[in-house]
Amino acid sequence: MMDSRTIKEKAFLITIFILTLLGVTPVFYVLASVFYKGIEAFARRGLGILIKINGGILPALVGSFVLSILSTIIGVVLAFVAGLFVAEFPNSWVSKATRVASRSLLEVPTVLLGMLVYIILVVPTGHFSLLAGALALALVMLPYVMVHVEQALESVPQLYKEAGYSIGMSRAQVLFGVSVGIAKRGIASGVLMGFAKAMGETAPLLFTIGAARSSLPCSILSPGDAVPLMIFQYAQMPQEYYHDLAWAGSLVLVIAFLVVFFVVRRLVKEVRY
Amino acid sequence: MDHAIIVEKLNVWIRGNHVLKDIDLKVPQGSVTAIMGPSGSGKSTLLRSINRLVELVPGTRVKGKVMVFGRDIYSEDPYRVRKDVTMVSQTPNPFPHMSIYDNVAIGPKIHKLVKSKKELDKLVRWALEKAMLWDEVKDRLHEPPTVLSGGQQQRLCLARALALKPKILMLDEPTANIDPVNSKKIEEAIKALVRDEGITVIFVTHTPAQAVRVSDFIAFIYNGRIVEYGPSRELALNPTHELTEKFLRGEIG
Ligand SMILES: Nc1ncnc2c1ncn2[C@@H]1O[C@H](COP(=O)(O)OP(=O)(O)OP(=O)(O)O)[C@@H](O)[C@H]1O
Ligand SMILES: [Mg+2]
Numbered sequence: 150m151m152d153s154r155t156i157k158e159k160a161f162l163i164t165i166f167i168l169t170l171l172g173v174t175p176v177f178y179v180l181a182s183v184f185y186k187g188i189e190a191f192a193r194r195g196l197g198i199l200i201k202i203n204g205g206i207l208p209a210l211v212g213s214f215v216l217s218i219l220s221t222i223i224g225v226v227l228a229f230v231a232g233l234f235v236a237e238f239p240n241s242w243v244s245k246a247t248r249v250a251s252r253s254l255l256e257v258p259t260v261l262l263g264m265l266v267y268i269i270l271v272v273p274t275g276h277f278s279l280l281a282g283a284l285a286l287a288l289v290m291l292p293y294v295m296v297h298v299e300q301a302l303e304s305v306p307q308l309y310k311e312a313g314y315s316i317g318m319s320r321a322q323v324l325f326g327v328s329v330g331i332a333k334r335g336i337a338s339g340v341l342m343g344f345a346k347a348m349g350e351t352a353p354l355l356f357t358i359g360a361a362r363s364s365l366p367c368s369i370l371s372p373g374d375a376v377p378l379m380i381f382q383y384a385q386m387p388q389e390y391y392h393d394l395a396w397a398g399s400l401v402l403v404i405a406f407l408v409v410f411f412v413v414r415r416l417v418k419e420v421r422y
Numbered sequence: 423m424d425h426a427i428i429v430e431k432l433n434v435w436i437r438g439n440h441v442l443k444d445i446d447l448k449v450p451q452g453s454v455t456a457i458m459g460p461s462g463s464g465k466s467t468l469l470r471s472i473n474r475l476v477e478l479v480p481g482t483r484v485k486g487k488v489m490v491f492g493r494d495i496y497s498e499d500p501y502r503v504r505k506d507v508t509m510v511s512q513t514p515n516p517f518p519h520m521s522i523y524d525n526v527a528i529g530p531k532i533h534k535l536v537k538s539k540k541e542l543d544k545l546v547r548w549a550l551e552k553a554m555l556w557d558e559v560k561d562r563l564h565e566p567p568t569v570l571s572g573g574q575q576q577r578l579c580l581a582r583a584l585a586l587k588p589k590i591l592m593l594d595e596p597t598a599n600i601d602p603v604n605s606k607k608i609e610e611a612i613k614a615l616v617r618d619e620g621i622t623v624i625f626v627t628h629t630p631a632q633a634v635r636v637s638d639f640i641a642f643i644y645n646g647r648i649v650e651y652g653p654s655r656e657l658a659l660n661p662t663h664e665l666t667e668k669f670l671r672g673e674i675g
Contacts, residue, residue, distance in 0.1 A: 312515040312579070315475060316529040316586060317505030326528070330519040421568055422518035 187400025190393035206398050212373035215279050224287035232298025251292040260352035262288040267356040277359025277372040285353035290343035297339020301332035337417040351377040376402045426451040426622035432486035441467045443646040454623045456637035464646045465626045469592045473507040474500040508583035509592040514575035516567035523563040529586045553581035554607045573604025593625035609636050634658050642666045
């Protein structure tokens with residue numbers, strides 16, 4: 150015999166289970182179709198499209214690779230410094246202004262960030278470049294990473310900071326040796342979130358990198374391509390061939406991201422206390 | 423007699439709240455002083471004024487003088503003061519992101535007290551032995567402190583403080599929330615440190631029996647004032663002040 154409490158508990162669990170299933174189904178559906186269509190595309194067109202420049206996806210891959218590194222360097226450095234500052238001096242007016250600015254930056258449509266960079270970098274230099282794209286992506290990344298860095302640092306219990314001070318650590322030593330050390334997992338997941346967000350973005354690239362798809366970029370100052378931008382534009386073409394390239398690009402993007410994600414999660418362990 | 427610590431007319435306000443009032447205290451070198459008093463009377467704040475930890479709380483004002491070995495600590499570099507007058511806080515707080523070894527090694531490292539890895543190993547071992555923890559952790563020095571019990575963590579914090587080779591050690595209720603076996607070990611550790619290393623100790627305790635067992639002097643503090651101060655046994659057996667007597671009988675606190 151089940152009493153009414155057990156029945157209620159069961160019903161509750163089943164409801165949660167069904168809702169969870171509803172929530173994750175689209176995610177798995179998307180992942181599954183990327184894998185299915187991507188593998189199909191490679192089967193049809195051969196792995197050679199990975200390293201082909203014309204009619205292949207190499208320029209987009211190279212561009213995305215460069216963009217990811219460059220924008221992560223710019224964005225994470227800025228966000229880390231800003232996040233540290235805001236967490237460390239929460240009451241200064243600079244922090245208050247930075248907080249407001251970063252929260253608003255979260256809401257700005259990313260295409261506007263691309264246009265901003267277009268005005269401040271592309272127009273003055275006279276040409277599109279990967280650097281301009283990276284800057285736009287860094288702006289996308291910045292508020293996410295900053296908020297996470299800030300929250301991760303704020304969640305470090307005062308107890309441990311005080312332990313640092315009570316053995317004569319300086320403020321900087323407490324910040325970098327204690328707070329950052331304890332919050333490293335939170336900081337790393339913030340960086341990952343920002344990275345993922347930026348790597349999937351198309352809009353900031355529309356006005357910045359120039360979609361140079363028929364050659365490889367020779368420096369960060371030359372125009373280039375990126376996988377999301379290529380997908381966006383190829384998906385609109387009538388030819389089946391370009392659709393396949395778009396699917397192949399999606400697959401590579403997803404795999405690359407999963408690899409980065411798991412490696413970082415493995416490297417940066419949770420600090421328990 | 424030489425004094426390790428001289429506190430003169432110390433007043434502390436925390437956010438407008440007058441927490442310590444005209445505190446005068448002289449702590450002889452190589453002695454053990456127990457601070458007793460009801461909850462909220464200002465015991466922790468007194469310790470934290472002697473290593474300048476109080477000023478980390480925004481809105482704190484300190485007036486008066488604290489001399490440590492003849493130096494006025496409020497006109498010195500606070501980081502240096504905290505290295506020389508180390509404190510073990512009320513709740514065990516070993517750094518969770520560092521190994522047991524690194525928790526002890528971090529102090530000597532940042533203050534450049536050692537020149538080689540070998541010297542550091544020796545110092546870490548010495549500190550862990552003095553904290554009566556070595557035997558329990560020697561085979562797992564590279565594990566995180568979370569594998570230790572609360573009492574062991576408290577002794578790890580003691581070792582972390584000792585690794586700085588302090589002349590003065592302050593402990594804030596080192597045996598609160600800790601079982602009798604661990605308490606005994608901490609008491610033994612304090613006694614040995616005073617006997618073998620000549621360290622001057624101030625500690626907060628709620629247990630009169632412990633104060634008598636471990637300390638030479640007791641300061642009884644009530645509502646931010648030192649009400650009575652004297653040799654432990656005398657003060658515990660024949661308190662002169664009514665409040666002290668009540669406290670010792672367990673009627674206040
Ligand atoms: N960070 C703080 N912010 C505001 N008030 C504080 C702070 N720290 C201490 N106080 C106040 O100072 C007074 C003394 O506190 P303190 O911690 O020194 O007492 P205590 O004697 O150590 O008490 P306990 O036995 O409970 O540890 C209390 O009234 C407390 O409210
Ligand atoms: Mg206290």
